[in-house]
Amino acid sequence: MARKYSRKASADVRRAMKKRKAGTLKSGRSGRTVKSKKQAIAIGLSEARAKGKKVPKKARKTTKKRKTSKKRKAKK
Known part of the structure; x- marks a missing residue:
């Protein structure tokens, strides 16, 4: 099986x-200290993407389609 990310991205x-564990990793515009492991990974991958390393594209957010019920239609 092929690697999902390049070694340089890893x-x-x-x-x-390591920066998160040391307490020096800051997030985006707000500059708040990152405490979440998931957020630290996302920041690392984002930086790797910006440098042009082999990283898959971001997953797209799926939006739920809102079902319109008969009652709703009747009220209008």
Whole structure:
């Protein structure tokens, strides 16, 4: 099975995780200290993407379609 991320991208994630553990990893515009492991991984992958390393594209958010019931239609 092929690697999902390149070794260099993994190194970027590893660096972000170490910074998080040290308490020096900051998030985006707000500049707040990152405490979540998931957020640290996301920051590492985002930086790797920006550098042009082999990282899959971000997963798209799926939106739920709102079902319109007969009662709703009747009220209008």
